[in-house]
Amino acid sequence: MDIAKFASFITQAIIIGIPLLYGATGEMITEKSGNLNLGIPGIMYVGGISGVLGGYFWETYGDKTNGFMCILIPMICSLVASAAMAFIYSFLTITLRANQNVTGLVLTTFGMGLGSFIGGSLSTILDSGATVSLNATGAFFKTTLPFASKLGLFGKTFLSFGFLAYLAIIIAIVSAFILRKTRVGLNLKAVGENPATADAAGINVTRYKYAATCIGGAIAGLGGLYYVMDFIGGTWSNGGFGDRGWLAIAIVIFCLWKPDLGILGSVLFGGLYIVYMYIDDLPRASQEIFKMLPYLVTILVLILISVRKKRENQPPASLGVSYFREER
Amino acid sequence: MSHVAPHSEPLVRLSKRDVMPAWQGILVRIIGVLLGVALSSLFIVLVTDLNPAEVFTSLFDGCFGSPRRIWNLFQNTAILLCIALAVTPAYKMKFWNIGAEGQVLMGAAATAACMIYFGNGINQWLLIPIMVISSLFAGMVWGMIPAFFKAHFNTNETLFTLMMNYVATQIVAFLITYWENPKGSNSVGVINASTKAGWLPYLFDKQYLINIIIVVALTAVMYVYLKYSKHGYEISVVGESENTARYIGINVKKVILRTMALSGALCGLAGLLLVSGTTHTISTNTAGGRGFTAILVSWLAKFNPAVMMLTSFLIVFFERGAAQIATNFRMNESLADIITGIILFFIIGSEFFLNYKLNFRHKHKEEA
Amino acid sequence: MEKTTVPAIELHGICKYFGKIVANKNVNLTVEKGEILSILGENGSGKTTLMNMIAGIYQPDDGIIFIDGKEAFIHSPKDAFDYKIGMIHQHFKLIDVFSAAENIVLGIKAKGKYDLKAEKVKIREICEKYGFIIDPDKKIYEMSVSEKQTVEIVKVLYRGADILILDEPTAVLTPQETVKLFTVMRAMKEDGKSIVIITHKLNEVMEISDRVAVLRKGESVGSVLTKDTNPEELTALMVGKKVELNIERAEPKDCEDRLIIRDLNCRNREGSKVISNVTFTARSGEIFGIAGIAGSGQRELLESIAGLQKLESGEILYNDPNSGKQENLRNKTPMQIRHLGVRLSFVPEDRLGMGLVGNMDIIDNVMLRSYRKGHSAFLRRKEPKTLAEKIIHDLEVVTPDAKTPVRRLSGGNVQKVLVGREIASAPKVLMVAYPVRGLDINSSYTIYNLLNEQKESGASIIFVGEDLDVLIALCDRIMVICGGKVTGIVDARNTTKEEIGLLMTQTGGEEQ
Structure with missing residues (x-):
């Protein structure tokens, strides 16, 4: 592989990795509060379609050339819709103390259904076949730094992305900082480790769980938005998002619940996702085996952390368990 | 903070319920379903301004409108129930196996492999037993891998089994590249379309009857296994308290492995029913999310196989009915997922009222 | 102490129910400012529940709490902090993967930057003021029990608590x-803090407290100044009437060495030594008592014999009375022990967490020991049902029927089911750990009588207890352990509580 090809591989790996990073960061924040939200794939899907819906309305009824609004409207739609999805999960698991696995799985089914329903209906209305295209909006999302292309290979490899890509990295770094260096982070980790203790220390467990789950959901939703608007360039097709939501959950484990590691993990998983395209003459059968790699390495990490039993690397201790103070 | 703001008494206080009479429990669940139905019809009416009555006629029409639809309804119920039965022993043991999807796919892949490679060489009466054994074995292996690590290193089984699903998906995708027919279609097509080798027999000319009979029998067997067998008893003890299990000398590791072997094997059987008894082909979508839905079926029925017949029927009923609504009114077929989703949210939510009691302030004062 | 000052805490008619169980009923209590108050009561007398209501863990079903003379509503531990109340629970509420400092500052809402370094300085100041020693950077999971307790106390002080509640702090x-x-407690009192200490150890009450409040069966039975009382009076208050234990004790007969324990050594999961060089012999036809403060290795010792603990070294030899053979039970699983034909029964300390399954009914619980019988793959519930009904009848278990989940029975009835099952197999060795904990007098005597019956029928009984009066009245010999080591084996007929008490607190040898 020559340098140019390798550079393009890195670029592609980052592009593929960004939606995963959003999903993983969102899920990490959620899991740090002790909520195992298996609805993330559904939330990300809804995050994508709600952005499309917002973009569609703005392109149809608003000013298509106003780049700021073209970006703002879909983003707000995406954030609100995915936070609302996460709120459903929160209400059921935190307030009504429903089983987290079951609720999450239903949320994914529901989200996939909702996304495909809206996407399908929209393309029927537009009579545009099986897809919805918002090229103007997509173009604004894809806008890169103006001088990126002048910086040679480095610029092309690392600076040629739309703003959402950088936002993902910023969010991951900020999340890591909050978890490590602030009271809010300390309290959040305590809620996920041992809610009874956190409660006894005067932390409002319910509020933390709600906030973490909804904010985490909103962040994950941006991954869906990035995928349709930037990666695909403003074109929605049902099911196009694939298994990225589950890959995001895999990254959470692979990166040991650390958002800053998540950046590397996402790029690595992004790379594994496409590496078969960069190996010459790889038969299709082997491609499928390559696509298996992210899951296999995640399983390997899962086994390793349980064998090594290092206390700092374990999943949040109360993950998957709902909390009721007067439990006896 | 020298002075403290007075804390007033909150309006509602939660407490755990002791027991609830059975009829009340059923009532709460029925109310949950009805609220879910009400909300989904509201949704349909809002997005389509159709008459709800018309919509509900379609719902029943989709399930019972023609003999073919009725057969489809029961066939789908049977497959879902089969997978739900499969995951139940694991769940009773509090082993959160969300890898049924992958275990079904592995069983399906093993079945398809037998049909493709032995279909023309072996007598039908030998082929089917070979298929059964290999599908059971494939599902079993897929279930036992996470169980082994759970038993020995306490590896988180929820995340492990979840990942195993996608490994299985990729294995099937890999196999499809070898089996695709016609070449380049990226799909397998109907296997042995002309010879029908390895197809489960049509009893009384009804394609799905054998699936349904197998699953009904399996339900009865599972009911007895869980309630009256020594294994079932051990599963309950391990699920309730691993400490007690160790104390009375149950080999917890062995029970975990054995139960997951059974759970995985039965998922493999579901894969066989899907490939050999239903579609006669295989794709990465063969399980179609049933591995996840089955968890709901089992959980909603409180892991009781008899009640699972009802819960699986209910879920399939809403799925098929909603799909019919979508077709009749030219809506997107994903409507079904939305409606089942809404109804399930309500059923899940109603569980809360079975386990907890709300104590309102006024009522509380009166009692005192 | 002047009576004119407003008490720090005043409780009026506090009631708390858990389902049908009455935990507290009409409790009145005051805590004066700057005093050390002992709350004394037997196990299950509702001391912890009462204090949990002041600390915001539970809310009273009825009654009023006054703090500083004003009615207070404490709905969460946070509310309690606002009232400057802090509780150190028996089960520490600490996050294992956090450091001491992180645990101490956890949950504090403070303006400004979160600066752990500055916080550590403040923590050190508190430690110096009262004389604590902790390393703020040490992770909780690396700490000893007493270090964890120190962290808990510092945590409460750090939040500026003026009222400290300690739940059985010395038990561990x-x-x-x-x-x-x-x-440290005296230093805090000097500093003007009110301290409530929950305990059932009389010597500690006499030593540390200014005043004692006594609870019995969830109700307050009065309070006295420590200087005006004596242990006898307190005991009488605590148990209601003066206890004359009337336990019949037959002379052991036909004693044979049944179980020989030699140089047993065992480490717990954290790697610290919990049993060192324990050697003793339990004989048939006698009750062999084991005394010691909680957590001295009693649990591990019994579990080792039952095949539930991995041993480092040592031998557990069982003399089979039928075959006359000697079997070594060391590092055998409970199953292997059964297969050797060893008739060993064990009533563990944790009844619902180990001895029984709470969600199963009495029949299925009785079946736990016997379900494997026969070659059939299926269960036979007929004999267990008969046995369950016999246990319910003979031991007067109060239950609607045999199909009631044991979780819904009261503590005493749960214990009767467990003991009933364990003696049903006519054991040759019967081990019981704290069999009367939380039981009323009648149920306790039922258990004593059952143990005596077993003794007379030739079983070798190992009895781990906490009440020295009971140990002395019931057992034939008593082994005392302290820190996992045997500090003495005494003849129960010729010993005194003082002698045993001394042995219990004698830490001989090097620290492990």
């Missing part, structure tokens, strides 16, 4: 650590 401490704790 060595005597030296207890002395240290008491010194």
